[in-house]
Amino acid sequence: AQRVTQPEKLLSVFKGAPVELKCNYSYSGSPELFWYVQYSRQRLQLLLRHISRESIKGFTADLNKGETSFHLKKPFAQEEDSAMYYCALSGLGQGAQKLVFGQGTRLTINP
């Protein structure tokens, strides 16, 4: 079964502190993992994909196949990072097709 688990519904950190949003997955095959973000009153948008191995807005995420995890990290949180974050997966090669989403983590950065 395909499943994405984000164990924290809410996460609150202070500005300048490190942030880690957890994501674990189960998938019988080779997955492609994504992080999507939704800022207040904006649409859901792609933050990063594991295939791209890039850093967006200071965020990085490494796919750990042994632990079936794809945690999102940022060394120094900024107030504008406050948003809803969703981890998602699809089959490798399927790109953005048929995404399976986690329940989301609401990140709040306190000043």
Place this chain on the structure above:
Amino acid sequence: ETGVTQSPTHLIKTRGQQVTLRCSSQSGHNTVSWYQQALGQGPQFIFQYYREEENGRGNFPPRFSGLQFPNYSSELNVNALELDDSALYLCASSLRVGGAFFGQGTRLTVV
């Protein structure tokens, strides 16, 4: 380049009625996916259309149906509405690979 647009933004229907939601895909994108997002949950995949053919379906009953048109725009139709169909319906367009681009959603309330 235009983004993904959905209409209407909100609507209220009575149980048992039928509803049609519309989506215009991002310019050049030939794949459209529909998702249902209940309150406090991540988006759930309903189905996907690629070049006017259904290309995968999630765990939704047949009363959820769709269409894709030659210009790649799409419709989601729901028959015999139930109270549990109340949700935010998201449309996402993409190429066969790459990230999905989401619309702002249609908020459906069934009373």
